[in-house]
Amino acid sequence: MNRPLASLETPALLLDEQRMDRNIARMREQARRLGVAFRPHVKTNKSWDVSRRLVDDPEGPITVSTLREADYFFEHGVRDILYAVCIAPNKLDHVLGLQARGARMSILVDSVEAAHIVAERLRAHPQGREVGVLIEVDSDGHRSGVKPEAPELLAVASALKEGGIEVRGVMTHAGSSYDCRTPEELRAMAEQERAAIVLAADRLRAAGHACPVVSVGSTPTALAAENLRGVTELRAGVFVFFDLVMAGVGVCQVDDIALSVLATVIGHQREKGWTLLDAGWMAMSRDRGTSGQPVDQGYGVVCDTQGRPMEDYILVGANQEHGIMARRPGSAGSDDFLPVGTQVRILPNHACSTAAQYPAYEVVGTDGNVRETWPRFSGW
Numbered sequence: 001m002n003r004p005l006a007s008l009e010t011p012a013l014l015l016d017e018q019r020m021d022r023n024i025a026r027m028r029e030q031a032r033r034l035g036v037a038f039r040p041h042v043k044t045n046k047s048w049d050v051s052r053r054l055v056d057d058p059e060g061p062i063t064v065s066t067l068r069e070a071d072y073f074f075e076h077g078v079r080d081i082l083y084a085v086c087i088a089p090n091k092l093d094h095v096l097g098l099q100a101r102g103a104r105m106s107i108l109v110d111s112v113e114a115a116h117i118v119a120e121r122l123r124a125h126p127q128g129r130e131v132g133v134l135i136e137v138d139s140d141g142h143r144s145g146v147k148p149e150a151p152e153l154l155a156v157a158s159a160l161k162e163g164g165i166e167v168r169g170v171m172t173h174a175g176s177s178y179d180c181r182t183p184e185e186l187r188a189m190a191e192q193e194r195a196a197i198v199l200a201a202d203r204l205r206a207a208g209h210a211c212p213v214v215s216v217g218s219t220p221t222a223l224a225a226e227n228l229r230g231v232t233e234l235r236a237g238v239f240v241f242f243d244l245v246m247a248g249v250g251v252c253q254v255d256d257i258a259l260s261v262l263a264t265v266i267g268h269q270r271e272k273g274w275t276l277l278d279a280g281w282m283a284m285s286r287d288r289g290t291s292g293q294p295v296d297q298g299y300g301v302v303c304d305t306q307g308r309p310m311e312d313y314i315l316v317g318a319n320q321e322h323g324i325m326a327r328r329p330g331s332a333g334s335d336d337f338l339p340v341g342t343q344v345r346i347l348p349n350h351a352c353s354t355a356a357q358y359p360a361y362e363v364v365g366t367d368g369n370v371r372e373t374w375p376r377f378s379g380w
Contacts (some may be wrong), residue, residue: 119163169213
């Protein structure tokens with residue numbers, strides 16, 4: 001296959017293979033430099049064609065955020081799977097089914113209540129004791145997890161042990177790293193994440209729990225970390241594609257972003273300075289993650305078909321199927337109205353939510369043509 005972009009019906013999801021490969025190499029080298037195992041998160045890409053490039057061994061390890069991801073990657077030969085969302089009781093049968101088929105599943109808890117439910121259910125299943133149970137640790141106040149210094153940490157571990165389940169380890173995600181703006185803030189957040197999870201592991205070991213797994217990860221902290229002493233594995237996912245939020249955080253440049261949406265000019269509102277595209281929020285998602293950053297990128301940065309940003313042009317608005325392309329508010333330039341039928345590429349705010357709108361990646365080679373189509377999936 002070697003198809004020009006002009007042959008695609010729009011909107012279409014484009015993947016720049018060269019940029020993607022460069023991003024993957026960067027993260028893999030970082031894990032090697034830090035001396036930790038790499039457990040990539042596949043929630044962003046949801047594609048075996050992409051994920052197989054992230055692992056040395058086709059059996060994994062990987063991180064997932066849905067059990068549909070676990071099913072899909074298990075069917076592609078992956079066996080070592082961490083489901084990195086605190087487990088809902090109604091999903092335990094699904095987890096145990098995967099374990100019974102040959103997966104090596106790990107799950108999370110962060111409360112005594114959940115620990116009792118999990119221990120009782122795992123103990124009653126023939127393969128239940130083989131499921132790894134990690135305690136989620138809150139290293140930054142961003143979402144779920146037990147504070148590393150809290151009495152509840154040991155109480156959760158004791159509840160598991162009393163139920164016949166050993167604590168496999170601890171896991172954290174420094175989501176507050178997305179609010180960092182400088183290299184110094186990123187390094188400090190990475191060290192905060194490391195120190196918190198190591199403290200939790202040390203406390204568990206002092207209380208008689210082996211705790212062999214000490215897992216950290218977010219793309220910003222993974223790339224900013226200067227050392228990971230006491231950590232056994234690193235997780236990250238959006239680094240594969242990057243996006244405008246990551247560029248705003250400062251962990252990549254705009255020309256590192258490997259994902260874009262191909263759109264077509266369908267009309268104009270000249271008195272408003274608008275060029276209308278056939279890619280609205282259904283194509284880009286409603287994510288406005290850059291709105292709280294120093295540079296608000298609207299619904300995405302508009303590029304030419306080679307992926308080069310067009311000066312000061314963004315999607316300033318979006319309806320369900322209409323994208324509104326215009327100069328960035330405050331721009332001094334005059335309006336240029338692209339002819340109807342012209343194609344553009346739009347870089348997304350959040351790669352995960354934009355990719356979720358599409359069934360496949362159109363993989364763009366160095367010549368600017370589509371060389372392959374890689375399927376992806378969505379849902380739970």
